[in-house]
Amino acid sequence: MKGKIFIIEDEASIVQLVQHNLEKEGFVVSSSLNGNEGLKELKKFEPNLLLLDWMLPDLSGIDVCKNIRRDSNFKSLPIIMLTAKGEEEDKIKGLESGVDDYITKPFSFNELHARIKAVLRRSDPKVVANELIYEDLKLDRIEKRVFRSDNEIQLGPTEFRLLEFFLINPKRVYSRDQILETVWPNNVNVESRTIDVHIRRLRQSINIEGKKELIRTVRSSGYSLI
Amino acid sequence: MKGKIFIIEDEASIVQLVQHNLEKEGFVVSSSLNGNEGLKELKKFEPNLLLLDWMLPDLSGIDVCKNIRRDSNFKSLPIIMLTAKGEEEDKIKGLESGVDDYITKPFSFNELHARIKAVLRRSDPKVVANELIYEDLKLDRIEKRVFRSDNEIQLGPTEFRLLEFFLINPKRVYSRDQILETVWPNNVNVESRTIDVHIRRLRQSINIEGKKELIRTVRSSGYSLI
């Protein structure tokens, strides 16, 4: 899980291309085809980054942008604006609307990917870091390895993603629904109790003799990494 | 695979000559005849080195160069500038644009080849090294031989390239897609399961009695050299 990205863009073909590729890269992606709905869904989804079309059927990208910046919860949500050629690039660039970067259509996916990584690295390094570390726990995303106090730990794919997820925001408590939404592939239906089982498996794997428990149960709320 | 080289140059005859010879040398080569398209394709192609013409029909080589240096993903992409005689060599030489080397047209392929190797050796030694070594495994690119603990091992061409690929970035996990993309010739369509079979063949060849397995399967992700 390399973070959550929300897309507001009315050209379905672009959305499809971008969404598919981002998912292949390990991002969790959700999208909306217009501004008003997009705003609502975005606030539910809580992305790490927003890809926002400049020209939308209802609101303009700028309006969406302003709305977001007014909301204290999303004041610092990184935004990359998607613009068609000729849409007054300079204007956008100099804009006070608080866009973090912009990219001109048509763009290659690699170009976009590069910009996304750059913006995320600035705003939220953990989302794209190669190594996630918390206390004596280390997860290497490149080598796909996990260590506790330098002892390597074998994890199944789901447990790996689960731990990766917790490591991005240690101490934060996540509900089962939130965990499901980001750790499991889209559109999969699993019982929320299934998570308990995976938590148990993860605990069993990362707990080593004499070291403290790393996953905390918060009754009636969910789980967190300590 | 000695690395990927991208060429931006508008004289088709030069492109043809250089591309053909570089491919014969084992590089993967792609090219574009102008600056704007070149930039896009380059970012898709992700080369290890760029050969860049100083005078292009649309952008100048310098513009291309600056664009590349501004992109954090390609900040350190080695660039060799191709210039016609008389194009103010001193200017180029002293330039801040971040060119790694330059060569004056007309040049012999050997001259160019030497510079490419030199630049790559500085920036990314493994890409051009004659010998790739990891633990007791040695691959000699010149003689096309592979040794495990000094015992020579016979590999088929595909297994050789596969091992070469893994040796450039040991420990890193590659997906089947990534392996296909770089180990197989361009535009070839093979089932991704085919890789499993080649992995098996490679394993069978490089595993010797009593020594540890060198290729690691990472379920749901791919393979890595240990």
Added chain:
DNA sequence: TCTTAATGTTACAGAAATATTACAAATTAA
């Protein structure tokens, strides 16, 4: 203390991913 809801634990069957094998087609060497 008792009750109840939430979480922990276990075992297991089906699913999914990978390993292995065999073979025919393609390529290369002789």
Added chain:
DNA sequence: TTAATTTGTAATATTTCTGTAACATTAAGA
């Protein structure tokens, strides 16, 4: 040309992972 090697694929076997259900335990309020 023939023989030998290499390649890709499909079929089959094996391994590992997943989700669920059933039962056990715990926490917290009545």
